[in-house]
Amino acid sequence: MSPVKFVVASSNAGKLAEFRDLLGAAGYAFVTQGELGVEDAEETGLTFVENALLKARHAARATGLPALADDSGLCVDALGGAPGLYSARYAGVHGDAQANIAKLLAAMKDVPAAQRTAHFHAVIVLLRHADDPQPVIAEGRWSGLILEAPRGDGGFGYDPVFLDPENNLSAAEFEPAIKNRLSHRGRALAALRQKLADTWL
Template sequence: MNTAPTRLVIASSNPGKLGEFRELLDDAGYAFVTQGELGVADIEETGLSFVENALLKARNAARATGLPALADDSGLCVDALGGAPGLYSARYAGEPSDARANIAKLLDAMRDVPRARRTAHFVAVIVLLRHADDPQPLIAEGRWSGLILDAPRGDGGFGYDPVFLDPENNLSAAEFEPAVKNRLSHRGRALEALRQKLADTPL
């Protein structure tokens, strides 16, 4: 009897995301391979929502590899900025993507905003396609609410983590131990929702 785990291609080249995916789904019975390892390039994210972009990425990876594909699209939505940077979080300060430049632009935009109006949330949408033409993808969403800090704090995480404060713990996302962050984060919550869906509808 073949007990080899099902292979899944992760449609991302972001090492931070890959680490979180693998840690959070490590015991789910899947073997992960990144699209980069299989020679698949990133696709242009032309969707107008997080779920559209995640679907675009997953379908591209599934079609190119013939494997089930897991993709996410995520971003930081700041209320005082009308939801920006939102879909453009990774490229907020332009191309190529630069986390420090993105943070600097965000802090400049928020410079005169008082604490009470510095509310924001991270959102993550994760899509799992069984094959490229899957008409019923598994879709899971997670959200992490907090505040934008005046200056970066912490050395962990990636992206906007150093300037995103979790008010309940009074820690930036970059100050959490990875295991704790993975439980609280938008991506962690989305992956937990996906785990539950997979338990009901395995590949």
């Protein structure tokens, strides 16, 4: 039997790799909306869940495939939860990780170590079709601290300045397979995989 194929509502190769690593063995196949010529949806939601739903509906409607979308961000306690929903465009240009990190470190310049707490939050939404009234929603959280300077050359986004205190490694210093298990998206995908096994397909 051929695998069930989902469109991933993203053109981010890093996200696609994580989806494949964590769900591919369960018999699912993935293609990004970018590979199918679908533009990004406008993210007008006020929560991670709303944005993920907007992206999934847009991808499902444009392709006719079941859709997976995630919305995620870095929430820093000392900054009132910022950059949050605006993590990817915190410094003004979508996806400019170096500029985003520079702005974050500048904002955290005078924050003492004990108050540099933060967490990554991820929401993943699965829609069977564009008008699916019962989306499958899974969430994951990864708690840590904001470093004073980047460490490591792996990962993407804010990974070099996010410290996992239990391992004393930045998210950019983990082996990909270990990071995928610990990360907010990895935890959300694990929850999604369980929900799929219990309720879907």
